[in-house]
Amino acid sequence: MPSSYDIPAVQTAAVVPESGGTIQVKADHPVPTQEQLAPNECLVKMHCTGVCHTDLHAALGDWPVAAKIPLIGGHEGVGEIVAIGAHTIDSPVKVGDRVGIKWLADSCLNCEACRKGREQNCDQAKLSGFTVDGTFSEYVVSYVRHVTPIPEGFDSNAAASILCAGVTVYRALKYSQTSPGDWVVLPGAGGGLGHLAVQYAKYMGLRVIAIDTGASKKKLVEELGADHWIDFKESKDIVAEIKSVTGGAGAHSAVVTAASASGYQQAIEYLRTGGTLMAVGLPGDATLNASIFFTVFKSISILGSYVGNRQDAREAIDIAARGGVKCHFQVRGLGDLEE
Structure with a gap:
């Protein structure tokens, strides 16, 4: 691999010029030079990027916290390091390494x-x-201590969304206070986060109750190993069905990735005594309305799980690279973001 790269002065980038505005793909956006990189910064030439619902929230500005404007969105990409800032000491990566960029770009580490x-x-x-x-x-521009090395032979396109959807559900399952053989409920199991959650859960030895709707999603999650399927549009009583499948006691955990309040409220009802609700989805203004009585009476734990740290990312990528998880994706052009 080359020790230095020819870095162009401009690039194509998808920019959100103002909050609530639309994305504009520009072909003349400046590229930082080697001299402009601060210590511990690196410049990554992107191979690909995933797209997340969070990108829409950032563009619309509908979260309680606002994104910087103007903004180039995207937080799940894979590329090659082409430059590292001068005076970077003991960098864990080098020019030429293939790395992933995730939601957490940098932190103080102290x-x-x-x-x-x-x-x-x-x-x-x-x-x-x-x-x-x-x-x-x-x-x-990313940061040498937080980019994630991508194992040789692992497809960049497959790796990209593992760095967001994958590590998010992996960490939630990792801290869900479950053991092999336990039941976990996954609302939205056929979606971007959900189909990865099914696979990570099975990798961890859990039994999966997948909730979603439609024949295509049912086929997908069953192929991925889900133990029981519930179509929320067809089920007459989701809580009763979950309790029946789990021998009457209810599920040990629920990992709720939906960006709405309903999935959280229902979970308290179908979790067994000592169960754990993992709150993952980030609705902008919804609240968690749970029965305090039954939360206390059943010793339910409610835990927020917000993406993952550097170690979580490495573990999630490693599992996928070794074939434990397969990301289903479509490849589109950068210009399609405007749609």
Whole structure:
């Protein structure tokens, strides 16, 4: 691999010029030079990027926290490091390495949250495609201590969404207080996060109750190993069905990735005593309306799980690279983002 690269002065990038505005694909966006990179920054030439619903929230500005404007969105990409800032000491990556960029672009690594492995909750965290420009471009400035090495032979397109949807559900399952053989409910199992959650759950030895709707999603999740399917449009009583499948006790955990409140409210009813609700989806203004009585009476744990740290990303990528998880995706052009 080359020790240096010819870096162009301009690039094609998809830019959100103002909050609530539409994406504009521009062919003359400047590319940072080697001299402009700060210590611990790296310039990554992108191979591909995934697209997440969070990118829409960032563009619309409908979250309680606002994205920087103007903004290049995107936070799940794979590319090659073409430059590293001068005076970077002990970089864990080098020019020529293939790496992934995820939602958590950088953190201080020294505060209490970082030291306890909650780097994503660092007060100084930089977020790709939200507080710093992201992966909807040909070149991205990232950070040497937070990019994720991509194993040789693992397809870049397959790796991209593992860095967002994959690591998000992987961490939620990892901390769901479950053991092999336990039942986990996955609302939205046929979606982007859900179909990966089914596979990570099966990899961990869990039994999966998949909730979604439609024949195509039923076929997908059953092929991925789901133990029971519930079509939420056809089921007369989802809670009763889950309890019946689990021998009357209810599920051990639920990982709710939906961006709506309904999936959270129902989970308290179908979780067994000592069960765990993993809150993952980020609705902008919805609230969690759970029965306090039954949350206490059943000793239910409600845990927020917000993306993953550096180690979670490496583990999620490693499992996928070894064939434990397969990401289903479509390849589109950067210009299609305008649609």
